[in-house]
Amino acid sequence: GQQVMQIPQYQHVQEGEDFTTYCNSSTTLSNIQWYKQRPGGHPVFLIQLVKSGEVKKQKRLTFQFGEAKKNSSLHITATQTTDVGTYFCAGTGGSNFGNEKLTFGTGTRLTIIP
Protein backbone atom coordinates (compact mmCIF):
# COMPACT_ATOMS: atom_id res chain seq x y z
CA GLY A 1 0.00 0.00 0.00
CA GLN A 2 0.85 3.63 -0.22
CA GLN A 3 3.39 4.89 2.33
CA VAL A 4 4.20 8.49 3.08
CA MET A 5 7.29 9.34 5.09
CA GLN A 6 8.34 12.66 6.51
CA ILE A 7 11.69 13.92 7.69
CA PRO A 8 12.78 15.02 10.13
CA GLN A 9 10.62 13.46 12.82
CA TYR A 10 11.48 16.27 15.23
CA GLN A 11 12.91 19.74 14.72
CA HIS A 12 13.92 22.23 17.38
CA VAL A 13 14.71 25.73 16.15
CA GLN A 14 15.45 29.09 17.65
CA GLU A 15 12.69 31.61 17.15
CA GLY A 16 13.41 33.47 13.95
CA GLU A 17 15.18 30.59 12.24
CA ASP A 18 13.77 28.86 9.18
CA PHE A 19 12.23 25.38 9.19
CA THR A 20 11.67 22.82 6.47
CA THR A 21 9.92 19.45 6.49
CA TYR A 22 10.07 16.98 3.64
CA CYS A 23 7.47 14.46 2.55
CA ASN A 24 8.16 11.43 0.35
CA SER A 25 5.68 8.96 -1.07
CA SER A 26 6.35 5.40 -2.22
CA THR A 27 3.92 5.96 -5.11
CA THR A 28 2.95 8.81 -7.41
CA LEU A 29 0.37 11.07 -5.83
CA SER A 30 -2.56 12.71 -7.54
CA ASN A 31 -2.49 15.54 -5.02
CA ILE A 32 -1.05 16.36 -1.63
CA GLN A 33 -2.32 18.28 1.37
CA TRP A 34 -0.65 19.74 4.44
CA TYR A 35 -2.16 19.87 7.93
CA LYS A 36 -1.00 21.39 11.20
CA GLN A 37 -1.81 19.90 14.60
CA ARG A 38 -1.15 21.95 17.71
CA PRO A 39 -0.27 20.03 20.90
CA GLY A 40 -3.46 18.52 22.27
CA GLY A 41 -5.41 19.68 19.23
CA HIS A 42 -6.74 18.29 16.01
CA PRO A 43 -5.33 18.47 12.46
CA VAL A 44 -6.16 21.69 10.65
CA PHE A 45 -5.96 21.98 6.88
CA LEU A 46 -3.31 24.32 5.52
CA ILE A 47 -3.21 23.80 1.76
CA GLN A 48 -3.68 21.43 -1.17
CA LEU A 49 -1.31 21.05 -4.12
CA VAL A 50 -2.49 19.38 -7.31
CA LYS A 51 -0.13 20.19 -10.15
CA SER A 52 3.36 18.82 -10.79
CA GLY A 53 5.98 21.34 -9.67
CA GLU A 54 3.37 23.56 -8.02
CA VAL A 55 4.51 26.15 -5.48
CA LYS A 56 2.14 27.98 -3.17
CA LYS A 57 2.80 30.56 -0.49
CA GLN A 58 0.86 31.55 2.60
CA LYS A 59 2.62 34.46 4.31
CA ARG A 60 5.76 32.86 5.82
CA LEU A 61 4.86 29.34 4.61
CA THR A 62 5.97 27.98 1.21
CA PHE A 63 4.67 24.67 -0.10
CA GLN A 64 6.11 22.73 -3.02
CA PHE A 65 4.95 19.67 -4.94
CA GLY A 66 7.68 17.75 -6.75
CA GLU A 67 7.86 17.41 -10.50
CA ALA A 68 7.34 13.65 -10.26
CA LYS A 69 4.48 14.15 -7.75
CA LYS A 70 6.16 11.82 -5.26
CA ASN A 71 7.50 14.40 -2.84
CA SER A 72 6.61 17.69 -1.26
CA SER A 73 8.03 20.19 1.18
CA LEU A 74 6.88 22.86 3.60
CA HIS A 75 9.22 25.72 4.43
CA ILE A 76 8.57 28.26 7.16
CA THR A 77 10.59 31.47 7.12
CA ALA A 78 11.49 33.19 10.38
CA THR A 79 9.61 30.88 12.73
CA GLN A 80 7.44 32.25 15.51
CA THR A 81 6.19 30.61 18.69
CA THR A 82 2.78 30.28 17.08
CA ASP A 83 4.29 27.85 14.55
CA VAL A 84 4.71 25.17 17.24
CA GLY A 85 2.97 21.92 16.36
CA THR A 86 3.18 18.83 14.22
CA TYR A 87 3.02 19.24 10.46
CA PHE A 88 1.57 16.41 8.41
CA CYS A 89 1.51 15.88 4.71
CA ALA A 90 -1.29 13.71 3.35
CA GLY A 91 -1.51 12.32 -0.14
CA THR A 92 -3.96 10.60 -2.39
CA GLY A 93 -3.11 8.28 -5.24
CA GLY A 94 -4.85 7.21 -8.40
CA SER A 95 -7.55 9.28 -10.01
CA ASN A 96 -8.44 12.78 -9.07
CA PHE A 97 -12.18 12.45 -8.46
CA GLY A 98 -12.29 13.55 -4.84
CA ASN A 99 -13.27 10.17 -3.53
CA GLU A 100 -9.73 9.21 -2.69
CA LYS A 101 -8.75 8.61 0.88
CA LEU A 102 -5.82 10.47 2.39
CA THR A 103 -2.70 8.66 3.55
CA PHE A 104 -1.08 10.78 6.23
CA GLY A 105 2.65 11.12 6.61
CA THR A 106 4.49 10.38 9.82
CA GLY A 107 4.61 14.06 10.76
CA THR A 108 7.32 16.50 11.83
CA ARG A 109 7.05 17.95 15.31
CA LEU A 110 8.33 21.52 15.47
CA THR A 111 9.33 23.12 18.73
CA ILE A 112 10.52 26.70 19.05
CA ILE A 113 13.16 27.90 21.46
CA PRO A 114 12.25 31.48 22.39
Next chain:
Amino acid sequence: DAGVIQSPRHEVTEMGQEVTLRCKPISGHNSLFWYRQTMMRGLELLIYFNNNVPIDDSGMPEDRFSAKMPNASFSTLKIQPSEPRDSAVYFCASRSTPLAGAGEQFFGPGTRLTVL
Protein backbone atom coordinates in the same frame (compact mmCIF):
# COMPACT_ATOMS: atom_id res chain seq x y z
CA ASP B 1 -20.88 26.94 12.12
CA ALA B 2 -20.19 24.65 15.07
CA GLY B 3 -17.71 22.52 13.19
CA VAL B 4 -17.46 18.75 13.54
CA ILE B 5 -18.78 17.63 16.91
CA GLN B 6 -17.55 14.52 18.67
CA SER B 7 -18.64 12.93 21.90
CA PRO B 8 -17.51 12.00 24.38
CA ARG B 9 -14.27 13.99 24.50
CA HIS B 10 -12.73 11.54 26.93
CA GLU B 11 -13.63 7.94 27.65
CA VAL B 12 -12.07 5.62 30.17
CA THR B 13 -13.30 2.06 30.18
CA GLU B 14 -12.25 -1.39 31.20
CA MET B 15 -11.12 -4.12 28.89
CA GLY B 16 -14.04 -6.08 27.48
CA GLN B 17 -16.52 -3.23 27.64
CA GLU B 18 -18.34 -1.82 24.64
CA VAL B 19 -17.36 1.69 23.56
CA THR B 20 -19.38 3.93 21.26
CA LEU B 21 -17.93 7.10 19.81
CA ARG B 22 -20.20 9.65 18.15
CA CYS B 23 -19.73 12.22 15.44
CA LYS B 24 -21.85 14.97 13.93
CA PRO B 25 -20.35 16.26 10.68
CA ILE B 26 -20.61 19.79 9.41
CA SER B 27 -24.02 20.38 7.86
CA GLY B 28 -23.94 19.99 4.09
CA HIS B 29 -20.80 17.85 4.04
CA ASN B 30 -21.33 14.56 2.26
CA SER B 31 -18.16 12.66 3.24
CA LEU B 32 -17.22 11.48 6.70
CA PHE B 33 -13.98 9.93 7.87
CA TRP B 34 -12.94 8.12 11.05
CA TYR B 35 -9.26 8.23 12.01
CA ARG B 36 -7.22 6.82 14.86
CA GLN B 37 -4.07 8.50 16.15
CA THR B 38 -1.38 6.84 18.28
CA MET B 39 2.26 7.59 18.88
CA MET B 40 3.29 4.28 17.35
CA ARG B 41 1.12 4.24 14.24
CA GLY B 42 0.44 7.91 13.63
CA LEU B 43 -2.81 9.03 12.01
CA GLU B 44 -4.62 6.13 10.35
CA LEU B 45 -7.82 6.16 8.34
CA LEU B 46 -10.24 3.55 9.66
CA ILE B 47 -13.26 4.01 7.40
CA TYR B 48 -14.96 6.64 5.31
CA PHE B 49 -18.46 7.26 4.03
CA ASN B 50 -19.78 9.11 1.01
CA ASN B 51 -23.44 10.11 1.18
CA ASN B 52 -23.87 7.85 4.24
CA VAL B 53 -22.54 4.79 2.38
CA PRO B 54 -19.33 3.11 3.57
CA ILE B 55 -16.78 3.33 0.76
CA ASP B 56 -13.60 1.94 2.23
CA ASP B 57 -13.29 0.11 5.55
CA SER B 58 -9.93 -1.49 4.85
CA GLY B 59 -8.40 0.41 7.75
CA MET B 60 -10.73 -1.08 10.36
CA PRO B 61 -8.41 -3.15 12.55
CA GLU B 62 -10.61 -6.16 13.09
CA ASP B 63 -14.16 -7.35 13.59
CA ARG B 64 -14.33 -5.74 16.99
CA PHE B 65 -14.65 -2.39 15.22
CA SER B 66 -17.80 -1.31 13.41
CA ALA B 67 -19.04 2.02 12.07
CA LYS B 68 -22.42 3.25 10.96
CA MET B 69 -23.83 6.36 9.41
CA PRO B 70 -27.63 6.13 9.63
CA ASN B 71 -28.13 9.65 8.28
CA ALA B 72 -26.20 12.64 6.98
CA SER B 73 -25.83 14.22 10.40
CA PHE B 74 -24.66 11.34 12.57
CA SER B 75 -22.11 8.56 12.67
CA THR B 76 -20.91 6.10 15.29
CA LEU B 77 -17.78 4.06 15.74
CA LYS B 78 -18.22 1.09 18.03
CA ILE B 79 -15.61 -1.14 19.62
CA GLN B 80 -16.86 -4.37 21.16
CA PRO B 81 -15.14 -5.76 23.11
CA SER B 82 -12.52 -3.09 23.80
CA GLU B 83 -8.87 -3.94 24.49
CA PRO B 84 -6.02 -1.88 25.98
CA ARG B 85 -4.36 -1.63 22.56
CA ASP B 86 -7.40 0.31 21.34
CA SER B 87 -6.33 3.24 23.52
CA ALA B 88 -5.86 6.19 21.18
CA VAL B 89 -7.36 9.48 20.06
CA TYR B 90 -10.17 8.91 17.57
CA PHE B 91 -10.93 11.73 15.16
CA CYS B 92 -13.91 12.25 12.95
CA ALA B 93 -13.58 14.50 9.90
CA SER B 94 -16.01 15.67 7.26
CA ARG B 95 -15.72 17.13 3.79
CA SER B 96 -17.92 18.50 1.07
CA THR B 97 -17.54 17.43 -2.55
CA PRO B 98 -14.29 19.05 -3.69
CA LEU B 99 -13.87 21.02 -6.88
CA ALA B 100 -10.36 19.62 -7.31
CA GLY B 101 -8.14 17.13 -5.61
CA ALA B 102 -9.15 15.34 -2.45
CA GLY B 103 -10.61 18.44 -0.80
CA GLU B 104 -10.16 19.94 2.63
CA GLN B 105 -11.12 17.75 5.56
CA PHE B 106 -12.46 19.38 8.73
CA PHE B 107 -11.51 17.49 11.85
CA GLY B 108 -13.42 17.29 15.09
CA PRO B 109 -11.73 17.74 18.47
CA GLY B 110 -11.30 14.00 18.90
CA THR B 111 -12.20 11.44 21.55
CA ARG B 112 -9.38 10.30 23.79
CA LEU B 113 -10.06 6.65 24.62
CA THR B 114 -8.29 4.83 27.41
CA VAL B 115 -8.95 1.12 27.87
CA LEU B 116 -7.67 -0.23 31.17
